[in-house]
Each structure stands twice: as C-alpha cells, then as structure tokens.
Amino acid sequence: MSRYNPKVSEPKWQDRWNKAESFKAAPHGDKPAYYVLEMFPYPSGKIHIGHVRNYAMGDVVARYKRACGFNVLHPMGWDAFGMPAENAAMQTGSHPATWTYSNIEAMRGQLKRMGLAIDWSREFATCDVEYYRWQQLLFLKFWEKGFAYRKESLVNWDPVDMTVLANEQVIDGKGWRSGAPVERRKLSQWFLKITDMADDLLDALDDGRLKGWPENVKLMQRNWIGKSKGLQMKFRFADGISAPQGFEDGVEIYTTRPDTLYGASFIAISPDHPLAAHYAQTDEKLAGFIGECQKTGTSEEAIEKAEKRGYRLPLDCGHPFDDRKLPVYVANFVLMQYGTGAIFGCPAHDQRDHDFASKYGLPIEWAYRPDDAEPVSDEVANRFREKFSISPESVLGNPQSDDVWFGDRQFSVNYTPYIPPLGPNDYNSNHIYRKFLGGDDIAVHPGDAITAAIKKIEEMGQGEGKTQYRLRDWGVSRQRYWGCPIPAIHCETCGVVPVPEKDLPVELPEVDAEEFKTPGNPLDRAEGWRNVACPKCGGPARRETDTFDTFIDSSWYFARFASQPGDAPVDKGTVDQWLPVNQYIGGIEHAILHLLYARYFSRAMKACGYLSVEEPFENLFTQGMVVHATFRDENGAWLLPEEVIIEKGAARRADNGAPVSIGPIEKMSKSKKNVVSPDHIADTYGADAARWFMLSDSPPERDVEWTDAGVEGAWKLVNRIWDACEPAADALKAHDFSKSPTDIDEPGLALRRTTHAAIAGVTDDIDNFRFNKAIARIYEFLNALKKTPPMKKPGGEPANGVKAEAFAQAEALSVLARLIAPFTPHLAEECWAALGGEGLVCDAPWPKADPALLKQDEVTLAVQVNGKVRAQLSVSADAGKDETEKAALSLDDVQRHTDGKTIRKVIVVPGRIVNIVAT
C-alpha cells in the first residue's frame, strides 16, 4: 500500500491542468456562463492563510460549477497601486514598481501551489499601463458626461501619508492606513458624483436587484447612504437686524423634524459656515473659537467628551410662526458637510440641543403645547409606564399646566414622535397630539405634523421639503505617485483641460527610488513630466499631479477580467456575456467602500455604453477571517507561530526553549506576526489539507481559528481517503462496469443508498455555501464506505455478469473522488486516476443522485409519551396514520409509560414523530 505524497502529486496535477488548459474560460459556446470571483489581493508581499480560505471558497464554487456543465470564468489579478509600495520605497529604497512586481511574482507562485482552478491567462495588475490607460479613458468619458468634476473643498488631510483621504477612509478621525489624526484643509479636488446615483443605489438594495446579497451588507449600505426627508428653510433675520452683505436672506437650515418648529429656541451654524467666516474677519475672538473647533478631533472619544460650545453672533432670527426672536450662535456641534451647515435648536425634543440651551440659558419650550389637554386616565398612564419602563413614582400630570408628563426623564405624552405610539385606541389622540400650527390644522400623528409644517413653510415661501443624503460625493484625488495619473492638464488660459484620447495613456514618469524618501508627491517635482503644452491653445500648462484613489482601480477590474480588448476598456458584447459576476466572495470589511463604489462605477459605465448591467455582483458572499493566537517572548517581541512550540498549554521558543506568553486570538496581521504561511503548510501537509481545513468545521461566514491540530486532522483525512481508494483500485480496474447489475444484494444496495444520499447532500450544501456541512457529509460517507467489506477481486458470477457489491463499491469510490474534487482537487485526481477514471476528474461531470435510491422504504420514528421520547418505531415509509398509531401504541415501552393512564390524543406526523398524550 503506497502512501499519498502531496509533494509529488500536487505539482504533477497542477502541471497536467496547465498543459490541458483545463481552467481557461472558453469563448462562449453552448454552455451557460458562470462567473465566480474573489476580491483580488493587494500584493503586500506574501500570501497568508486568510487568502487561502478566501480563494479556496471561490475554487470550490468554480470547480463545482464547471462539473455541473457551466462555462466558468474564474480569474485572478492584483490590486497593485497604493501607499504601501511607496512606504516600502521610503524604507528600503526600492522603487514602488520593483517592489510591487516582485511581490506579485512571489504571490502568484504561492497561489499556484494551492492548485486553484484559475484562468491565469487573464491575469493583470492594476498598475499595468495596459489596465490603467483604459481607466483614464473611462474617466474622460465620465468627465464628458458630467460625472466627474472639480471643486475646492475641505478635505481630510493625512499629515503622515501627506495625502487626502475620502470620508470613508477616515476611521475615528484617523487615517485608515497611517492611523494619524486627520486635519482639515482646503484643496481643489476631483470628485465623482456618486450622490447623483444615491437614489438608485439605495433603491436597488430593496427592490430585489440585490436579493443575492447578505442583509447586513445591504443594511450597512443603506445606513451609509443615509437618506432622510425633511425641510430646508430660511430663518429670516428679526426686525431691526442689519444683515451682513450677501446674507440678506437669513439663515438657511435643514431639519428632518419640522414638526418641532414651535420648540425652536435658537439658530446654530457650523464653524465652517460662510456666515461664521464673515464675522471672523472682524472678530478675533470668533476666529479663535473657530480655530479651536477645527482642531477638535472627530474621534468617538473626542466627540463624547466635547462640550457643546457656542459663540453668540450679533444676529437674531425671527420665528416663522410667532414673534419670538431666536439668537444665532456658531456652535461646535454643527457639521458643515451635512444639510446646510445650520440648524434650528429645539431643546425640548433633542438631547444635544437641550445641553446647549441649558448651558446658555435659552428657553426650553415644547413644540406640542396642548391648549386643550386633559389628564390621561390612570389606565393609559399605566400602559405608558409599562411600555417605556418609567418608574411608578414618576409624577403624572404637571401642576403648573395641563400638560401630561412622565417620569424624571421629563418625557411628555406630547413627546410622542420619539415614543412609538401604542395602538390607536390606547389614548385619546386629540389630547396627545395637539392642534398644530393653529387654526384648522389638526395634526393627529407626527408624520402628519411634519407634512403640515412643510406645507405651511412652503406656503409662506420660506422653504421647501427636501431629501438629504448622508452620502457625499466621492473624492478621488490622491497626492501620491503610485497610482493611476488623472488625465487632466491645467492651462493658465484655458483652465482645466482633458488630456486628448489620442495622448493616452498618461504614463507615470520614471522617478528615482531615492525620490520617495522626501515627503510629499514626487509627481509634483517631476518637472519634465509635469510641464506640458496645453492641448487646446498650445500655451504653457502643467499636468494634474494627483493620482486616483485606488478604490477606482478595484471598481471595474471585474469587467476587464471578462473582456480585455486592445483598443477599449472592455468589449461590450463580450463583457455582457459574463457580467454580472454570478458569485462574488470577499471580506465584510469591504461592505461599504469597495462594494458601493463598484456599484456606482457599473452605473456610470453603463451610462457611457460600456456595460449593460448596473449591478455588477449578482450574489455576494462575505467570508470570515482566519484568526490566530499571538505570541510574545520575554522581551515583548512578537513571534511567528513557527517559532513557537506549544506543549500542554505552555509555549516556549523553538530555538532556545525560552518561555513565550500566549496572547489573544486575533485577525492575522503582519505586525503581530500571527500569520501562517501557506508555503510552510504546503511543504508539510500539502495544499489539499490546507484547503480542506480552511473549509471544514466553521461556517464560511464566520471567523475560523487556525490551529495545527486542525490541519493535522485534515491531513489525516487526505490519507484516509487515499487508503480507501488505493487498495480497491486494481480490483476495480479489472471489473467491467459498463453494465449495472439488475439484481443487487442488500449490502450493495445499502451502500448505493448511502452514496446517493451523499451526492444529494453535498450538492445541496455547496449550492448553499455550507462547505462545513458538505465536508461533514463527506466524512459520514467515507465512514460508511469504510465499514463495508473491502473489495475482493471479482469472483462469482451473478446472472447478468456483474457482481453487485463490486458495482456498489466502485460507484461509491468514483462518486467520492468527484465529491472531494472541489475541495481537495489533487487528491481527487490521484484517486480518479487510480480507479481508472476517464480523463481528469476536473473534467468529469458532477454525479447525479438517483431519486429512487434516495427514497427510504422504512423510516424510524421517535415515539413520545407526553412529549418525552420513550421508544423508536420502524414503519414503512408510506405507512398510514392509523397504522402508525396502532404500531406505536403496541410498543412495550409505550405501554409501560401509559400504563394506568388514559390516552387523550395521539399526534402522528408521518415520517417525523408520534406523540401520545396520556394522563
């Protein structure tokens, strides 16, 4: 008996697949197309086991779909532009291109060792000129269509990376890569008008276009887009106020709660508001205040600690409905980026406004004042108390007014917009919701009050209903070298001019590696490249030195994988045949940024006639991470798992035996060194064992902890499968399986049933992305297979010339080889070949379960007495209720438990259970 040797087998089969071009996506023929894609990697240096998990999942899908008769596209490439390459250049002095391409080289080799069914002929890196030149063309088209524009804007400036960050790249007020606190600066930037598509991006989440996406991702995108309906209105200045020039109209605010207008007590504008800037010119104290506000971090912590602070402007606004005067403040909590950068404060209905009003002694008035309120009944009051957990001691009713209040939190019944209402009959709505806006406008529900308020303001000509989005336009300028140059030229006379299409690509200039040691953008200093003639007037001009955000690179790569013509970004006919991606797989960390941008890009490309789909990813799967314990030596230095030996729960260094402390289990990261190299695993156990382990046990969407024991278990399985196939091989080869037996004996039939149940189960599990369960089923199948007597050389001659048991066993092994093929492809090929299978197993059709063999003749039911299982009952699968009931009642165990009792009821659920109710 020979031992399975992955070191020999794996390269051998990879070579065969390669020579046969097994995984090259065919030009479209009669087979249906299936496009499976994993988010392409950033070439950071080395593949780690987390990548392996990601790509193994895609590979299962790719191989499975291929076996099912699809023409599968499963490509791979590199998201190759970005900061780390420049950081490496800074530290090591090697050029970003050199660094990137050598990483790609190394990582490609590592991926190939994993035996992935990838069409490598389509591979590219986003830093290839042949890719980014078409990205530049796309941008020109977008610009032409008005999707791209330039504007002066406050930007998030990362002082360490010396670049602008998109809002999405600022996490807790810090740069997503550098971790440095972000500053605010004003710069002229390129933007893509993603907000124009906000409605469609939002609608598609709900109208079924993304039914193949996980709910949590859709929810995150929904929140991110943040659509809200409200009122945009002007608060005119009060009589006697002389408005500054240019601001005569008053202060424009946005609110989603116009129903609280009666409670308005002040106006607050953002420190970044033009009106604030106007006064700051002449008011040094204000200028100082604004400066301080801008310094305040935007981190969670800073926000929580930050006091509500305001600076009183010499301005008052008039209330639209009565003669109140509202003071105007510059307030540190008002954001310029949202709405109009100004609000009205309603302290009675908003905690934040309340804080502010309390501090500055501003009036606090309820927006809903019941002129005709009656005290609510005790019963209603009790319902409210119960519903909102308000302590019973809380006062009901307010002696000073007829208003009705609850508890020390000063909730009022009139506060209902923030309290979900009870049923319509729980209270007298007329006294909960007061007359609103006077006259005949009786607002019964908060929604009606909002509508009424908007109507009123519109009639008064002071504003209009408006929808706001939290989503802002996508700033795509980056002041970096290692990115796709933005194809624009700045001319002194013509302004910003697009680079003519014929002059594309705008290639990155050669820059000495030493240049990267100077902070800032090397492109700014590349005089020869930067200074050009204006394409319009021929006068002196300079190139745009910003490069694109790398999220642009990853927003259309999937289309380029599908179609790579030499004269266009994509060929529409070809790309339409493949898109949308049928199955996209990647990490949850891309739930918002990448996936939203790619959705936007598809829409923009569609508008420019490049594609026909607006949703690029039909089904999305977000897989969990691979996590691992962390290790540190006595000096606190991180250690690689390979450098540590664990015995009886204690860890020590492999080289000198010094003690090692075991830290928490965390996401694998380079800095904490808790990474596992797939090379090391492939050397010891083979790629198949690594793939198998990554897919077993944990559900794919959940995190999985890498353990040595786990991969050893997988390695054992590889050998168990080989041990099942190899000894049977010779015997099976000698047998004629072209005929199936007409009569089959019981052991043979039992095995066939098991085999076909395994086919049905594994197929269903793969279809539903339950790889861990598919693997459990393969184990069950293998265990059952091993329990049947080992194959003997075919002897004895049944009537039709085929020995039944041999047939069943041959079928089982042949099925086994095909079922494991998506998971452990090399082992599957080796088994397939040993068993005398035709061609390569990766070309073999997926086995089909025979429905006749899935049907059970006899089923075992649990028999309960009063809900407790007391006996097992075997009945034929089509036994009637009466028959089953009778059989159940006659069981000894049942009689024992019903003895002396009266049988009240018998519930029979055919195929499931019998429950006898006896008292």
Next chain:
RNA sequence: GCGGACGUGGUGGAAUUGGUAGACACAACAGACUUAAAAUCUGUCGAUCGUAAGAUCGUGCCGGUUCAAGUCCGGCCGUCCGCACCA
C-alpha cells in the same frame, strides 16, 4: 444614543425551519497492534443518580403559546458588528 446579528458539550460546530438536541470534526480517556514510540484501527465521551435496566435535568436567565420550543412570542442579561454632535 441609533441600527443589526448572535448566545447549544472541554472546543469548532450540526439540528430537514416547530417534531428524537449535540450530526461531523478536534481534544481527552481506554483498548488493540508494536520491544517502544509514531502512525493506524476499535471503543467511551452533556450533567446528576444508579452495578445495571433506567430515571431526572439540560440549548444565557425569567415567563408565555403549543400535543411538542434550541427554533415562535414578551421581558431581562451578555457578546459581537455597523453608524454616530447627521439636525
């Protein structure tokens, strides 16, 4: 604060969507083989009581619906994730 997900043996996790809780695997323990170890194979493996047959309890906690609840409903507790001075 707002929104969402989840809570099952020593561990990772199953449970046909209301029908035998703990599939499958890891770890552990015992046995076989071996001079020995490794590998392999066989068995045990939720808790308590019992020699056993068996009984009782058991899916974060409390309560409810049902012949039947891990699953459904109400209320707590806890963990994780997303968003957040968003007006």
